[in-house]
Amino acid sequence: MNTSHYPSAYIHQAPETHTLSVIVDNEPGVLARVVGLFSGRGYNIESLTVSETEHEAHVSRITIVTTGTPMVIEQIKNQLARLVPVHRVVDLTVSAKVLARELALIKVKGKGEARVEALRLADAFRARVVDANTESFVFELTGKGDKIDEFVALMRPLGLVEYSRTGVAAIARGPDAM
The missing domain is CATH 3.30.70.1150 (ACT-like. Chain A, domain 2)
Structure with a gap:
């Protein structure tokens, strides 16, 4: 990665594909909020899988495959983590062998x-x-x-x-x- 002290300097980062696992409350509107975050910012979802994983606790796991530069992936993870019904966001691509x-x-x-x-x-x-x-x-x-x-x-x-x-x-x- 090339870095520059000048804000207008072009920094090229190659797009990467990441698999994100998002643990959320299983309640109406949560998926719409997650998808809205992506569409509102122009991020693409290549794959989306959702299922309740803890029935007693009403918790679901959303698995999202998305592509972006490392900076964009970081933004996506941070913005997802700030959504109220989100408990955890884990980038399986970097955290462990997936x-x-x-x-x-x-x-x-x-x-x-x-x-x-x-x-x-x-x-x-x-x-x-x-x-x-x-x-x-x-x-x-x-x-x-x-x-x-x-x-x-x-x-x-x-x-x-x-x-x-x-x-x-x-x-x-x-x-x-x-």
Whole structure:
């Protein structure tokens, strides 16, 4: 990083992708406030996953994948931490080794050799057939985003109809809680 004592000097920082875990109260409007923070400041959300994680305490975990310069990522974390229903903000990308996975459902239509090839590739990717009929399959695939991207790309010429992805679920490795 180049630094300068002159405020007008251009400092170039490359964008980075970060996975943020945000622990919030599970109450109406919280997700809208978090998303509003991003949209109001022009930050992009690449993936968003939300689920209640502590039912008795009414606490939810929001996992956000976003991209920005290190300065922008720091701003996002600080602004999220200032929202009232937010308990904690952890940048899993820098705080620990992170395990991140997605789930995808992929529908492929095909007959004959294309159908056989789709099944062969699904087996190689460890995708599970969750629905099948004489004209199509629905595969379930769990893994890193690039694995899902690759599988979808291979299914396109074989008759990909549509697919749906859950978004990233992430957790830090090791015995400690975030």
